[in-house]
Amino acid sequence: xxxxxxxxxxxxxxxxxxxxxxxxxxxxxxxxxxxxxxxxxxxxxxxxxxxxxxxxxxxxxxxxxxxxxxxxxxxxxxxxxxxxxxxxxxxxxxxxxxxxxxxxxxxxxxxxxxxxxxxxxxxxxxxxxxxxxxxxxxxxxxxxxxxxxxxxxxxxxxxxxxxxxxxxxxxxxxxxxxxxxxxxxxxxxxxxxxxxxxxxxxxxxxxxxxxxxxxxxxxxxxxxxxxxxxxxxxxxxxxxxxxxxxxxxxxxxxxxxxxxxxxxxxxxxxxxxxxxxxxxxxxxxxxxxxxxxxxxxxxxxxxxxxxxxxxxxxxxxxxxxxxxxxxxxxxxxxxxxxxxxxxxxxxxxxxxxxxxx
Amino acid sequence: xxxxxxxxxxxxxxxxxxxxxxxxxxxxxxxxxxxxxxxxxxxxxxxxxxxxxxxxxxxxxxxxxxxxxxxxxxxxxxxxxxxxxxxxxxxxxxxxxxxxxxxxxxxxxxxxxxxxxxxxxxxxxxxxxxxxxxxxxxxxxxxxxxxxxxxxxxxxxxxxxxxxxxxxxxxxxxxxxxxxxxxxxxxxxxxxxxxxxxxxxxxxxxxxxxxxxxxxxxxxxxxxxxxxxxxxxxxxxxxxxxxxxxxxxxxxxxxxxxxxxxxxxxxxxxxxxxxxxxxxxxxxxxxxxxxxxxxxxxxxxxxxxxxxxx
Numbered sequence: 123x124x125x126x127x128x129x130x131x132x133x134x135x136x137x138x139x140x141x142x143x144x145x146x147x148x149x150x151x152x153x154x155x156x157x158x159x160x161x162x163x164x165x166x167x168x169x170x171x172x173x174x175x176x177x178x179x180x181x182x183x184x185x186x187x188x189x190x191x192x193x194x195x196x197x198x199x200x201x202x203x204x205x206x207x208x209x210x211x212x213x214x215x216x217x218x219x220x221x222x223x224x225x226x227x228x229x230x231x232x233x234x235x236x237x238x239x240x241x242x243x244x245x246x247x248x249x250x251x252x253x254x255x256x257x258x259x260x261x262x263x264x265x266x267x268x269x270x271x272x273x274x275x276x277x278x279x280x281x282x283x284x285x286x287x288x289x290x291x292x293x294x295x296x297x298x299x300x301x302x303x304x305x306x307x308x309x310x311x312x313x314x315x316x317x318x319x320x321x322x323x324x325x326x327x328x329x330x331x332x333x334x335x336x337x338x339x340x341x342x343x344x345x346x347x348x349x350x351x352x353x354x355x356x357x358x359x360x361x362x363x364x365x366x367x368x369x370x371x372x373x374x375x376x377x378x379x380x381x382x383x384x385x386x387x388x389x390x391x392x393x394x395x396x397x398x399x400x401x402x403x404x405x406x407x408x409x410x411x412x413x414x415x416x417x418x419x420x421x422x423x424x425x426x427x428x429x430x431x432x433x434x435x436x437x438x439x440x441x442x443x444x445x446x447x448x449x450x451x452x453x454x455x456x457x458x459x460x461x462x463x464x465x466x467x468x469x470x471x472x473x474x475x476x477x478x479x
Numbered sequence: 480x481x482x483x484x485x486x487x488x489x490x491x492x493x494x495x496x497x498x499x500x501x502x503x504x505x506x507x508x509x510x511x512x513x514x515x516x517x518x519x520x521x522x523x524x525x526x527x528x529x530x531x532x533x534x535x536x537x538x539x540x541x542x543x544x545x546x547x548x549x550x551x552x553x554x555x556x557x558x559x560x561x562x563x564x565x566x567x568x569x570x571x572x573x574x575x576x577x578x579x580x581x582x583x584x585x586x587x588x589x590x591x592x593x594x595x596x597x598x599x600x601x602x603x604x605x606x607x608x609x610x611x612x613x614x615x616x617x618x619x620x621x622x623x624x625x626x627x628x629x630x631x632x633x634x635x636x637x638x639x640x641x642x643x644x645x646x647x648x649x650x651x652x653x654x655x656x657x658x659x660x661x662x663x664x665x666x667x668x669x670x671x672x673x674x675x676x677x678x679x680x681x682x683x684x685x686x687x688x689x690x691x692x693x694x695x696x697x698x699x700x701x702x703x704x705x706x707x708x709x710x711x712x713x714x715x716x717x718x719x720x721x722x723x724x725x726x727x728x729x730x731x732x733x734x735x736x737x738x739x740x741x742x743x744x745x746x747x748x749x750x751x752x753x754x755x756x757x758x759x760x761x762x763x764x765x766x767x768x769x770x771x772x773x774x775x776x777x778x779x780x781x782x783x784x785x786x787x788x789x
Binding site: 158313 | 484485486489490493497590591594595596597688692694695697701702704733738741742743
């Protein structure tokens with residue numbers, strides 16, 4: 123595996139060196155954690171990249187590198203992209219946080235944008251979406267639709283973003299169905315279709331009839347399709363191809379407007395390091411169309427919830443909420459602050475199991 | 480924690496499914512290595528088989544034709560390796576690694592139109608009445624026909640290597656290609672045939688992923704299964720039945736880990752993910768302790784190029 127990644131890096135470096143000539147164009151680079159054909163997370167980022175190309179036409183050139191492993195290898199890939207003349211580089215996975223900051227120090231003239239992280243610098247912005255708003259809707263639907271009262275949750279890595287998603291989904295599921303129980307499997311990967319499918323199968327065999335996922339491929343939906351009466355949701359992308367199967371709705375990440383705005387800022391010279399965290403209100407998080415499997419009444423409830431979050435009148439983490447150990451977190455009516463949410467490392471009351479260390 | 484939520488019958492049934500891709504690929508690699516060739520391109524051949532099988536199954540609507548196409552696709556790709564290493568004397572390790580990279584690339588090229596497409600379903604071999612029997616139903620009768628093909632292959636390869644004359648020749652080529660050559664056997668032809676067989680098996684393993692286990696096409700979907708298959712061949716000491724044990728053990732740990740987590744057992748996932756590899760190392764140490772390379776069962780000419788200079 124080491125050799126493979128080495129060779130990939132070398133081949134990539136050669137390719138970039140050849141393509142680094144056109145100087146007057148603004149060059150925008152993207153580092154992806156999975157293949158652009160994953161049908162989920164990376165696919166949506168690449169849709170954003172294509173939107174940048176379409177919007178700016180010939181004045182902007184984009185490059186991308188897919189399936190870059192998180193960790194040390196990422197640093198090399200980002201460095202190569204910066205050396206290749208990129209003016210703006212989006213690194214689109216949480217695990218690229220430290221590599222991005224490290225490379226940014228060496229290239230003060232290049233702008234960096236890191237997705238879902240929390241470390242910024244003068245030339246490093248962070249951006250993320252309030253996926254937990256979408257999770258709230260998912261949880262509500264899951265709690266209402268489960269018949270076994272067991273919801274299976276395929277989690278990737280124990281990082282705040284994922285924990286937040288579990289908490290938000292559980293909170294809203296348990297509010298409409300106090301008997302609901304969440305079974306969480308940590309698969310320690312963002313993208314491994316076989317493992318994701320196996321995890322879905324294991325959850326279903328243990329009685330779960332709703333599958334939520336925080337991994338990037340459509341494999342859990344494909345696996346759920348083999349069982350009667352099991353539903354799931356599109357993750358990061360609409361995954362509309364499973365509409366006549368298990369998919370009842372989806373959380374869609376819409377990065378295109380952000381990518382276009384940031385590229386424009388680089389062209390105008392007005393780019394500044396910012397921390398963007400947008401949700402349903404700006405359209406960065408969208409909810410995919412609900413299928414007929416969701417009863418009309420429930421659809422109306424879900425839509426009302428979406429509208430309440432869009433208008434800002436409802437925040438998914440509104441007290442009273444206790445932590446898992448029973449200690450108080452949010453008092454009645456209190457709303458979670460962004461700092462706590464961004465670093466969330468605890469389950470809320472009612473979620474069973476431990477967060478792996 | 481609720482261990483009763485784990486149904487051992489379903490667990491065994493799903494570990495068989497989880498193990499089948501690596502079992503198929505490892506069986507192919509076993510034959511290749513028995514002929515003295517080290518092909519590290521298993522991952523590339525698997526993923527090529529995965530997309531070939533998927534595309535053809537979707538186009539024809541028949542999983543059987545899909546699996547055939549996967550075998551052909553894997554074998555064709557392996558012939559690239561065969562020609563390079565057997566005729567052009569390229570280094571087997573480097574060529575194998577290159578084959579993996581090439582396979583990953585060409586598969587995503589071939590697969591562009593197949594993302595999000597759903598394949599035709601592969602049926603079971605036995606009637607539902609048998610598959611619905613308690614306990615033995617899901618474990619013995621409930622599988623798709625490829626599971627039985629893979630088990631048949633284990634027995635077939637074992638018998639071929641042990642009892643047939645052709646198997647003896649193949650092993651002779653793997654143990655000492657010079658001696659086999661002196662006896663008048665065509666070393667290159669035997670090795671090419673073995674490489675093609677290995678490619679076909681890897682292709683079947685990949686197609687099992689894309690057509691049955693996941694079932695869909697996604698780029699990079701083998702996610703390292705080919706490397707595990709390579710490790711299992713060593714783990715098994717180049718013996719077919721031990722390959723079966725190794726693959727099922729590996730599949731078992733994978734599935735058990737997920738099931739334990741779903742049941743809320745606080746086992747660290749990292750340890751369980753490590754365990755098959757730890758077991759491999761342990762087995763290697765045990766069976767090779769003090770008895771040298773031969774005791775491992777590795778073919779003596781493994782990885783060496785053959786050139787008939789006289």
